Amino acid sequence: MPLADRFLTVRRDPHSDQVLARGGNPEAHSLLQRAGFVPVVRLQETYHRAPTGLSPDDETRLAAEAVARLRAVGYHVDCDQDFDTARRPARDLPLGASVVRLAERIRAATTTEEVADALTELTASHDGVLAAIEQVLDAAADFHDGLGDAADPHIARRLRYLADERLHVIRTDLAHTRNDLADRHAPHPHRISCGHEIALDEHEASAVCACPSPPRTMPPPPPPVAAGLRR
Template sequence: MECDRAFDTDTREVSDLTLGAQVGNLAAAIRRATSSDEVADILAEVTAGYDGVLAGLADVLTAAADFHQDLGGPADRPAAERLYYLADHGLGTISADLRTIRTDLADRRTPHPRRSVCAGEVPENEREASAVCACPPLPPPPPAPAPPAARHR
C-alpha cells in the first residue's frame, strides 16, 4: 500500500526520547511493576552513583551553581550557594532514602498483592489482545480508613 512519503514510518528515523520522557518511563514501569524486585531494579537506576538519574541531576545543579558563581551580580553568589547545597545535601538526602527503600524492596522479594502478571493470552475466538484479557480480576482495594474525629476547641 502506498502513502504520502511524509507519513511513511518505514523511512523515518527513530528519534531519541527526551530526558524527561525517559524518567517518565521509569515512573510508568513502577506503575506496571508486579513485584518488589522490579521496583528495586528501577530505583537502582535512579540512585546509581555514577550514572543514575539523581547523580545526573546533581551534576546539572552543580553546573548551574558554577555558572551563577561567576556572574558577579549581588544575588548570584547566594543562588550558587543554594544550588551547591541542593546538589550536595538535598539530593543526598533523597538519594540515601531511596537507596534504603530500594534495599528493603529487594530484600522482600514479594509480589504486589494488587497487581498480577498478565501473560497477554487471548482466547482463540478473540482477534486482539486488547479485546479480552484472560487474567483474573484484581482483588478489591482495602476500605479507606475512617477520617479522624474532629477536635473541639
C-alpha cells in the same frame, strides 16, 4: 484532554509591547519554555512571555519558533502575522521522557525485583539520574560564581545547598527503599502478570485475557449515629 487546552494565542500585547503566549496545557507550556519563553504564574492564570532584553527581530524569531513547535504536534495557535510560519520541526523526545518510563515500569511491576531495578536507574551512585542532577546543580553553581551580579554568589551557595542537603536526602531515602525491595524477593499481592492471552476454553470473541478480576474494595461503613442526635 479538554479541547480548550489545544488552543493558544501568541501575540504582541498592545499595552506592554511584550510578546505573550496564553492558553494550552502543561505539554504546551513545556514546548513554550523549550522555545525560549519564560513562564509567569499569576493567581488566575499562567502565561508565558518572551525574555526581556531581546530585539524586536529576536522576539519575532522566538515567537515563530514557538508557533512552529506547537503546531507540529497538533496545537491550534492564533498568532500575529509576523509570527505565522509553515515550518513544522521534528520533535525529539525530551530527556524527562526516559525518566517517565521508569514510572511506567513501576506502575506495571508485579514483583519487588522489578521496582528495585527501576529505582536503581535513579539511585545508582555513579551514573544514576539523581547523581546526574547533582552534577547539573554543581555546574550551575560554578557558573554563577563568576557571573558578576551581587546576587550571584548567593545563588551559587543556594544551588550547592540544594545538591548537598536536599538532594542528598532524596537520594538516601530512595536508595534505602530500593535496597529494601531488592532484598524482599516478593510478588505484589494485588498485582498479577497479564499476557493478554485468551483461555483455551474461551468461546466469546470479545474475550481479551484470562486474568481474574481484581479484588473488590468495600467502602468503609458510615460512622455510628450518636444517641443524643436521635429523636
